[in-house]
Amino acid sequence: MGTSDDRAPLPIPADTADLRSGPPLHDACAPLRALVGVWRGSGEVDYPSIAGPYRFGQQVTISHDGRPFLRHEARAWLLDAAGQVIRPAAWETGWWRPQPDGTLELLITHCTGILELFYGTASPHRIELSTDTVVRTASAKDVEAARRSYAFSDADALDYAESRAMVGLPMTPHVTARLDRLA
Helix, strand or coil: CCCHHHCCCCCCCCCECCCCCCCCCCHHHHHHHHHCEEEEEEEEECCCCCCCCEEEEEEEEEEECCCCCEEEEEEEEEECCCCCEEEEEEEEEEEEEECCCCEEEEEEEECCCEEEEEEEEEECCEEEEEEEEEEECCCCCCEEEEEEEEEEEECCEEEEEEEEEECCCCCEEEEEEEEEECC
């Protein structure tokens, strides 16, 4: 089985996570300019229904192709106490869709069978989002709602926090991470 690197290039321009190359960022995406890039770091996941907390590593790639949305991909892996990889963990893909009124839509699909539609706002140093809708497959965990916060502590660091209402519990902190800009 090949990887995406084994395939012939598409006959259209590739998306980019580097604002110095590729098509210019669409004006509608200007409020999210600081988010575009490749981010990697580590954090902690915990919830009353799991035997945590657990350490994890994560890479988030936010890219664009010049149209009025951004592509989102986040992959995570569990870490042991020494920081060594135990196994792959969460994987999500989606789309950031800034709106003319200044609000944001974020559509996220998780490999675990959960689809989330977030609405929120962006300021120069912070993005706040809450779910409007959560859809899940019959085999997915019972997730009712989520909130996400992204904060830029400086140009090269992104702090991320997520709370969830799931498995019958109220909105509870679930994930925190600090990611550094790679590109």
